[in-house]
Amino acid sequence: MPENLAVRARGISKSFDEVVALDGVDLDIAEGQIHGLVGPNGAGKTTLLGLLLGLAVADGGDLEILGSPVRRTLSLPDRVAGFVDGPGLYPSLTASQNLAALARLRGSGSDGIGDALEQVGLTDVAHDRVRGFSLGMRQRLGLAAALLTKPRLLVLDEPANGLDPAGTRHVHRVLMGLAADGTSVVLSSHRMDDLAALCSEVTILATGRVVFSGPVGKLAAETDELDYRVRTSDPAAARRVASETPQLRVLPDDELLRRHDAEALLVRAAVPALDDLVARLVRANVAVRELAPVVAPLEAAFLALTAATNAPSEDEDL
Amino acid sequence: MTAVAVALPRAGARPAPVRRSYRFELVKLLAQWRIRLLILACWVGPALLVAVISQQSSLPADTVFGRWMSQTGWAGPLVVLSFSCSYVLPIVTSLVAGDVFAAEDRLGTWRHLLVAVRSPRRIFAAKTLASLTVILLLVAGLAASGIVGGLAAVGNRPLVGLDGQLLAPAHAAGTVLLAWASVLAPTLAFAAVGLLGSVALGRSPMGLVVPALLAIALQLAQLLPLPVVVRVALPSYAFIAWRGLFTDPPQIGPIVLGVIVSLAWAVAATALAYVLFMRRDFTDAAYDGVGRRVLVQAALPLAALLAVTVGVIAVATPVAGSGIDKPKLDRSLATAFAHLYVMQTGELHRPNVTEAQLRSGAACDKGGSLLADHGAGNDWRCVVSWHLPGSTATGQAIYQLDVTPDGRYKADGDGPQEVNGFFQVHTAMGDAPNPLWQFDGLVDLLAPTSKG
Numbered sequence: 001m002p003e004n005l006a007v008r009a010r011g012i013s014k015s016f017d018e019v020v021a022l023d024g025v026d027l028d029i030a031e032g033q034i035h036g037l038v039g040p041n042g043a044g045k046t047t048l049l050g051l052l053l054g055l056a057v058a059d060g061g062d063l064e065i066l067g068s069p070v071r072r073t074l075s076l077p078d079r080v081a082g083f084v085d086g087p088g089l090y091p092s093l094t095a096s097q098n099l100a101a102l103a104r105l106r107g108s109g110s111d112g113i114g115d116a117l118e119q120v121g122l123t124d125v126a127h128d129r130v131r132g133f134s135l136g137m138r139q140r141l142g143l144a145a146a147l148l149t150k151p152r153l154l155v156l157d158e159p160a161n162g163l164d165p166a167g168t169r170h171v172h173r174v175l176m177g178l179a180a181d182g183t184s185v186v187l188s189s190h191r192m193d194d195l196a197a198l199c200s201e202v203t204i205l206a207t208g209r210v211v212f213s214g215p216v217g218k219l220a221a222e223t224d225e226l227d228y229r230v231r232t233s234d235p236a237a238a239r240r241v242a243s244e245t246p247q248l249r250v251l252p253d254d255e256l257l258r259r260h261d262a263e264a265l266l267v268r269a270a271v272p273a274l275d276d277l278v279a280r281l282v283r284a285n286v287a288v289r290e291l292a293p294v295v296a297p298l299e300a301a302f303l304a305l306t307a308a309t310n311a312p313s314e315d316e317d318l
Numbered sequence: 319m320t321a322v323a324v325a326l327p328r329a330g331a332r333p334a335p336v337r338r339s340y341r342f343e344l345v346k347l348l349a350q351w352r353i354r355l356l357i358l359a360c361w362v363g364p365a366l367l368v369a370v371i372s373q374q375s376s377l378p379a380d381t382v383f384g385r386w387m388s389q390t391g392w393a394g395p396l397v398v399l400s401f402s403c404s405y406v407l408p409i410v411t412s413l414v415a416g417d418v419f420a421a422e423d424r425l426g427t428w429r430h431l432l433v434a435v436r437s438p439r440r441i442f443a444a445k446t447l448a449s450l451t452v453i454l455l456l457v458a459g460l461a462a463s464g465i466v467g468g469l470a471a472v473g474n475r476p477l478v479g480l481d482g483q484l485l486a487p488a489h490a491a492g493t494v495l496l497a498w499a500s501v502l503a504p505t506l507a508f509a510a511v512g513l514l515g516s517v518a519l520g521r522s523p524m525g526l527v528v529p530a531l532l533a534i535a536l537q538l539a540q541l542l543p544l545p546v547v548v549r550v551a552l553p554s555y556a557f558i559a560w561r562g563l564f565t566d567p568p569q570i571g572p573i574v575l576g577v578i579v580s581l582a583w584a585v586a587a588t589a590l591a592y593v594l595f596m597r598r599d600f601t602d603a604a605y606d607g608v609g610r611r612v613l614v615q616a617a618l619p620l621a622a623l624l625a626v627t628v629g630v631i632a633v634a635t636p637v638a639g640s641g642i643d644k645p646k647l648d649r650s651l652a653t654a655f656a657h658l659y660v661m662q663t664g665e666l667h668r669p670n671v672t673e674a675q676l677r678s679g680a681a682c683d684k685g686g687s688l689l690a691d692h693g694a695g696n697d698w699r700c701v702v703s704w705h706l707p708g709s710t711a712t713g714q715a716i717y718q719l720d721v722t723p724d725g726r727y728k729a730d731g732d733g734p735q736e737v738n739g740f741f742q743v744h745t746a747m748g749d750a751p752n753p754l755w756q757f758d759g760l761v762d763l764l765a766p767t768s769k770g
């Protein structure tokens with residue numbers, strides 16, 4: 001039996017004059033899922049987020065949100081919240097005034113304002129004008145505004161923009177808590193570490209098309225080869241062992257890497273070859289002190305998938 | 319056969335009611351320092367200004383009613399009204415209505431607002447009503463402050479009208495309030511143009527100054543020797559037509575026409591703003607107004623409205639040319655002189671005389687025999703004559719008239735000395751302005767042009 005879907009999109013297309021922003025996009029987002037939306041600039045992420053918030057309607061295809069078909073702009077069911085292109089806040093109002101005005105506009109009381117501010121860690125600045133807020137504080141306040149609606153679907157565009165590490169952890173905790181309570185979260189971000197830490201599934205868009213959609217683990221597994229940095233107790237021996245390992249290539253020394261870590265070795269391999277390298281190093285009595293991808297798997301997959309899509313085809317060359 | 323229960327799709331959430339959106343917009347407007355300062359300035363500034371000027375020896379005689387500021391508290395609010403119509407109200411509408419939509423563009427809050435309200439139509443209605451509320455609050459402040467300042471500084475005394483007639487304090491109070499009420503219509507027109515500019519020009523600062531620029535352009539137009547039908551068809555005409563309330567009988571025609579024209583502009587500009595707003599694509603983050611299409615979508619329809627209004631007024635009114643001619647001036651000057659002569663007589667404790675007994679008349683001439691006797695200019699020269707009861711001699715006084723194209727004139731006495739030679743008269747209450755030395759009058763531009 002299929003799980004309950006907060007978002008079900010089939011064959012969504014959207015164009016602006018001659019520009020095709022979305023082209024046959026399918027998307028399933030389950031209840032309680034944190035779903036990442038990734039893509040290079042111009043891939044159609046903001047357009048898709050706009051559709052999910054009801055700011056526009058698709059030219060073609062079917063979109064259901066929280067079980068309701070969406071056929072007109074701004075005709076979403078209740079409890080869909082979020083922001084695109086930054087949170088909408090009024091700088092001349094304080095944090096709590098912003099939330100209070102919004103709560104009154106929605107016809108709800110101001111009971112939840114204190115809780116929302118506390119959730120995003122802004123209780124101390126509740127009575128400060130937003131004019132003086134940093135970008136990160138505004139992002140958190142925007143999230144608090146969305147939380148006021150007790151959303152069942154939360155759509156966020158780059159919510160970690162401008163956040164310091166503590167703020168990022170704060171926001172992560174909030175989003176994971178919401179997901180645990182059954183709220184679906186759609187998250188657009190360029191920060192792969194955020195997506196990897198938060199999302200159970202991601203959708204990668206390139207030039208308006210879905211090039212991958214599924215669990216993050218599956219995405220990483222689909223990636224053939226990654227670059228890894230290997231630090232060992234004996235760099236010279238490690239280099240020799242690596243060069244003898246099949247299906248693995250030792251990369252030329254990178255100037256930048258050498259400057260920071262002269263003893264590191266760069267190799268490119270798929271996971272089985274990497275396992276083989278580790279076994280060979282152990283047999284050669286070389287201690288492995290660090291083995292880490294140079295680029296996170298999600299980011300590598302993203303780069304590989306979007307680069308392939310963006311590369312000019314032979315037809316285009318003609 | 320098995321029955322299958324089909325769950326009907328849930329309808330979308332209902333948009334926020336206009337009442338809630340209106341309150342939201344008011345909160346945002348009133349939280350701005352600029353608006354708070356405006357409110358403070360409008361509710362306090364005029365009172366201070368009127369109180370200070372009323373105590374000065376040199377009064378703003380160039381402004382209509384300015385010369386009476388030290389004599390009655392009702393002149394102050396009219397000076398404030400006159401000044402407001404020229405500068406303050408266009409600026410107020412610029413700062414409030416001219417920014418109410420553009421502010422969302424600058425702050426990048428449109429999407430947020432749309433998701434919260436879920437109806438562009440209701441957002442438009444709420445923003446329009448909220449800016450209108452603030453503008454009315456500011457206009458009320460200007461009026462109330464001017465009145466309080468005048469009454470506190472000078473007192474509740476009779477006001478000299480623009481035909482020299484003395485208005486009792488209660489009558490003056492009602493007429494002053496009516497005059498302020500009449501300028502609400504052109505204020506609405508400028509506010510609507512502000513809304514249109516704000517919608518059409520996006521975050522561009524040009525949107526903010528559209529009403530102010532329009533006001534300057536229309537003021538310049540009012541200075542030109544335009545035909546009266548064009549002058550009355552301008553949306554700013556009601557900003558000066560209120561002066562007609564201070565004659566007896568009141569010059570109702572220009573006021574009514576001015577108000578109708580202003581309301582037509584208010585409706586048209588608001589409708590254009592609404593259409594442009596509803597056509598806007600809010601998913602386009604780079605939207606920055608309609609750009610060059612503003613000329614076609616906003617300016618041309620209003621220009622067409624002006625042309626239509628000119629045509630309708632030309633057909634509906636019997637007046638051609640400037641609306642200023644010798645018979646009108648003769649009549650107006652003779653009436654004003656008679657009223658003011660009676661007033662001067664009272665002040666100097668001479669034997670009582672009535673306007674009817676004076677049988678005053680005037681003979682005006684523009685620029686000598688070489689020029690036709692019509693139109694505005696400062697080259698009108700008039701001889702006023704009158705009769706005193708029990709005397710066979712006819713009194714005569716000479717006045718130089720500076721007539722402006724809007725029908726207002728300033729009559730400057732040029733002798734004889736005992737009538738209009740001194741700028742002050744000694745009264746029982748102390749020195750007072752000589753009512754016959756220099757006075758203001760008003761010609762009804764729309765009154766039928768007299769023959770002969």
